[in-house]
Structure formats: C-alpha cells, structure tokens
Amino acid sequence: MCAITGIIGENIQDELYRMLLTLKHRGPDKSGVFVDGVISHGNLEELTVPPGNFGLGHNLLSIVGSEVVQPLRKGKIVLVCNGEIYNHYQLYSGLKNESNYNFETDSDSEVVLGLITHYYHGSLSQTIPKVVERLDGDYVFCAYDGKDLVAVRDPLGVKPLYYGENDGIFAFASERKALWTVGIDETHSLPPKYMLHNQELVELPGRLSWKNNHSISRSEIVTPPSKKHLQETLKNHIQESVQKRTLGLDKVGILFSGGVDSTILAVICADLGIETDLYAVGSEDSPDLLFAHNVSRDIGLPLHTRIVDEQVVREYSPPVLNAIEEWNVMKLGVGMTAYLAAEMAHQHGQRVILSGQGADELFAGYHRYLDFYQEKGEKAQEDLQEDVENLYHVNLERDDKVTMAHSVELRVPYLDLQIINMALDIPMYYKINGPEDNRRKCILREVARELGVPPEIVNRPKKAAQYGSGIHKILRKKVLKDQVYMDNLKKTFKFIDI
Numbered sequence: 001m002c003a004i005t006g007i008i009g010e011n012i013q014d015e016l017y018r019m020l021l022t023l024k025h026r027g028p029d030k031s032g033v034f035v036d037g038v039i040s041h042g043n044l045e046e047l048t049v050p051p052g053n054f055g056l057g058h059n060l061l062s063i064v065g066s067e068v069v070q071p072l073r074k075g076k077i078v079l080v081c082n083g084e085i086y087n088h089y090q091l092y093s094g095l096k097n098e099s100n101y102n103f104e105t106d107s108d109s110e111v112v113l114g115l116i117t118h119y120y121h122g123s124l125s126q127t128i129p130k131v132v133e134r135l136d137g138d139y140v141f142c143a144y145d146g147k148d149l150v151a152v153r154d155p156l157g158v159k160p161l162y163y164g165e166n167d168g169i170f171a172f173a174s175e176r177k178a179l180w181t182v183g184i185d186e187t188h189s190l191p192p193k194y195m196l197h198n199q200e201l202v203e204l205p206g207r208l209s210w211k212n213n214h215s216i217s218r219s220e221i222v223t224p225p226s227k228k229h230l231q232e233t234l235k236n237h238i239q240e241s242v243q244k245r246t247l248g249l250d251k252v253g254i255l256f257s258g259g260v261d262s263t264i265l266a267v268i269c270a271d272l273g274i275e276t277d278l279y280a281v282g283s284e285d286s287p288d289l290l291f292a293h294n295v296s297r298d299i300g301l302p303l304h305t306r307i308v309d310e311q312v313v314r315e316y317s318p319p320v321l322n323a324i325e326e327w328n329v330m331k332l333g334v335g336m337t338a339y340l341a342a343e344m345a346h347q348h349g350q351r352v353i354l355s356g357q358g359a360d361e362l363f364a365g366y367h368r369y370l371d372f373y374q375e376k377g378e379k380a381q382e383d384l385q386e387d388v389e390n391l392y393h394v395n396l397e398r399d400d401k402v403t404m405a406h407s408v409e410l411r412v413p414y415l416d417l418q419i420i421n422m423a424l425d426i427p428m429y430y431k432i433n434g435p436e437d438n439r440r441k442c443i444l445r446e447v448a449r450e451l452g453v454p455p456e457i458v459n460r461p462k463k464a465a466q467y468g469s470g471i472h473k474i475l476r477k478k479v480l481k482d483q484v485y486m487d488n489l490k491k492t493f494k495f496i497d498i
Helices: 013-022 088-098 108-119 124-132 176-180 227-246 260-272 287-299 310-324 329-347 359-363 367-389 391-404 417-423 442-451 471-477 483-492
Strands: 003-008 030-035 038-042 054-060 072-074 077-085 137-144 149-153 162-166 169-173 194-197 200-203 251-255 275-282 303-307 352-354 409-411
Touching: 003 013, 003 077, 003 137, 003 149, 013 030, 013 054, 013 169, 013 176, 054 077, 054 137, 072 108, 077 108, 088 108, 108 124, 108 137, 124 137, 124 149, 124 194, 162 176, 169 176, 227 260, 227 352, 227 417, 227 442, 251 260, 251 329, 260 275, 260 287, 260 352, 260 359, 260 442, 275 287, 275 329, 287 303, 303 329, 310 329, 310 391, 310 471, 310 483, 329 352, 329 391, 329 471, 359 367, 359 417, 359 442, 367 391, 391 409
Parallel strands: 251 275, 251 352, 275 303, 352 409
Antiparallel strands: 003 054, 003 169, 030 038, 030 054, 072 077, 077 137, 137 149, 149 194, 162 169, 194 200
C-alpha cells in the first residue's frame, strides 16, 4: 500500500510536499509528484517538487513486484494508485490481447492505467465506471487527463480517501492529517459508491452486486439450500480469497485474537505453506491472549504477544489517536490492539498482515443480530447488509490507518466480493441456530471445523476485540478518568473533538 495526494490552488508545490512528508509512514520506499505536466521521482527527502497550480503525489510501499514509482503516465492519462489489484495477472493478459497495451512495468497499478487507456474516449467520468467493474482488489486511485480529475475507491472502501477545501485550495489524501497540514480542517471521506469528479461527488451505479434475496422466510422455502453444499462453497471461497491475498508473499502476519475468524485464516495460510506469524495483544490473562496461546500451540504457528497494562494504554493513546484521527473510545480500544500488533509485525519485517474483519457482519457474529433475527426473521439480512456497507467508516478506515502507521498493509480476506455476495444469500437460520444461540456464526464455525480449527475455538463465543484484549476496561476505568491526562490530549489533538 501507499499514500496518494492531490492539490489544486496557486503555487501548491510546498503544500504538496508537506502532504507527502506527513504521509511518509504509508510509503517510505520512494516518492513521486506530477505538477502541471512535469513528473519528478526520488527519495522524499531529496525530492524536487516543480512549481505549479495542480499536483498529484505518491509515496510507495513496495510489497510485490519491482519498485515502480508513481505517478504513472500513458499518453495524456496520469495515475496515482494506492492498493492491491488481485486479478491483475488476468487483466494484464487480457489487455495485451484486447488493446495491445504495451506494459512498461510489472506493477498492478499499471493494470489500472491500462484499463483506463483501453476504455478512454475523451471522458474520464464515463471511463471510470467501466474500469472499476473489472477490478478485483482493495484500492484508491486518481486519474487526470489534462482537463478532468477523477478519484475513486474500491467497492467496500477498504482503502481510505479524504478531501476538502479551504482558502482557495482543494485537496485530497489518504489520511486527514495531510489535509490538516495544509490548512484544510473540515474534511470528508469519499464514499465507496461515489467518485470524485472535478471536486464534485458523482454516484457510481452498479458498484456492488448485492443479491437482495432477504425477503424470503424459512417457511416460504420449498427446497432449502443444501447446508453441506453451502459450507463447501464457502470454504472454497475463503481459501481462494486468502490465496489471492497472499500471492507472491514469502511471509505474512495475522492479527490474531484466538477467535474463529482469525484462526481460520491462520490454518489456511499454514496449509498454503506460507511462513505465518500470529500477533496477539491483550492485558495479562485476557481471554484473547489465553486462547491465542492455546491455538498457537495446537496448530504449530509462532505467536508474538504484547502485554497491555495501564502504562501501555497511556503511552499509546496519543499515537493511536494520531493514526485514527478521531475521538471514539471504541475505535481507540480496537485501534490500539491493531496498532500494537502492526508494530510487532513491522519489527519482524512484515509488510502484510491479515485480519478477520467483516466476518461478524457477514455471518451474524454480534449479539444484536440475534435480536434482529428474532424480530425480523430472514429480513434481518438487511441489517447485516447495512453494516457491511458502513464498514468503511466504522472499521476499515481505522484499521488501515493504524497498521499503515507502521508501514504494514492490512488485508481483509472475508471482504472479498465473492464471499460477501454468497454470505448475504445464506439463509439466516444457517447463521443463527434459534433464539438461544449465543455463539452464532453457525455455518462459519462448521467451515472452521472442516478446516481443522481446534474444537475449543470452533465453540468459543464471540467477544469484541476491545473487550477480549482488556484494553477497553483499562481505558474506561482508569485512563479516561484522569482529567489531567485528558486535558493534555485535548491540547495535543486540536482537530479531534475529544
């Protein structure tokens, strides 16, 4: 993953450089800019930013393939891209056959540029919807053709993009802090179903292929879907999703809680033969650490742990707040878990870490879904779908930023579109086994059992990350009650409403 920035105004070269410098943690390898037609590449500290009134910037975090510095340019199209395109090998071959596109790099970002040039006939706004329909990945990219500027993010919003304007400057960036540094205090998150076209939001139709079969009640189903068939298909989809998110990697980390979601990922990675390390965070004797130790022993994967106490929570609250860029106690607690795990992963040379994010929303893991199901029956699928559609600003932006604070890219295998569309079509009664089902996620647990996940994890009840790690309790009962500490936080983070 990387950082992208863009800015429009008068003599923007200094502001563009400051934005890139603010986001160096997202891409420490190389940097590049495009300003009024001129491209410059190099190490950020030595980068020369040409003078001008329109600029794009990029910081590179190289993970797979050769180090390809952006912006990329083909003809009149200029591109900056932050993301991973999981079907780029197929698109690469297709573009060579369809349009004789001459690839100059092995970067998956150039596949995006190739698609744009393939479909482009003078209008970027008409081109981009055709491009995103063919992409399978987690990404944000911006394209410019000399007259139009278009920015778009992946269908789930796994990768963030913020924009805003102030005092004659319009800008966008991968994190809010880059906008704050150039005087843009009021920022907006680009919604996944929209593209930014010349500073205006334009809705993109057909970006998510939800099936919307949620009005069928159990009594109306003449021939219920075969549970065995659904389990097997779901298992295959999850395995495929993990495989394509680890393709080309020698090693990978897993944000590990000892729960069923992350253990499934660990078992699959081990089966694929990838060097896999588990990273768990929690207070001493917290449920997550106790289960994580047991699972690590049972499946034979190395576990790295960070014990959290009041001193650690006090020490890490400021950098985590700086990463998540908002005041929310729940996000602070969960974000600190991922932040500390990513810190350990970075120390071990990891560039990619996997997370079980999204599994609870897709397979009814949270207790509230039990209430929804009792009240609405199969129509409770609508609540799951709504939560999936809102994941980008509830969880995904937070998780991306706290891991990228350590130059570690987070990947979320459960949020593969193939899995999402299937999961939201699986009847609720295969997810929740009656009003007394306090474990929920029934069909996912069956998949876990088939994959060889230890029985104690298959049967482990759901516990949210902030509670399983014990961090939320320390925050609420100790740290946040210290008024002097809180006053200092308020002074430090003037842009965050604490």
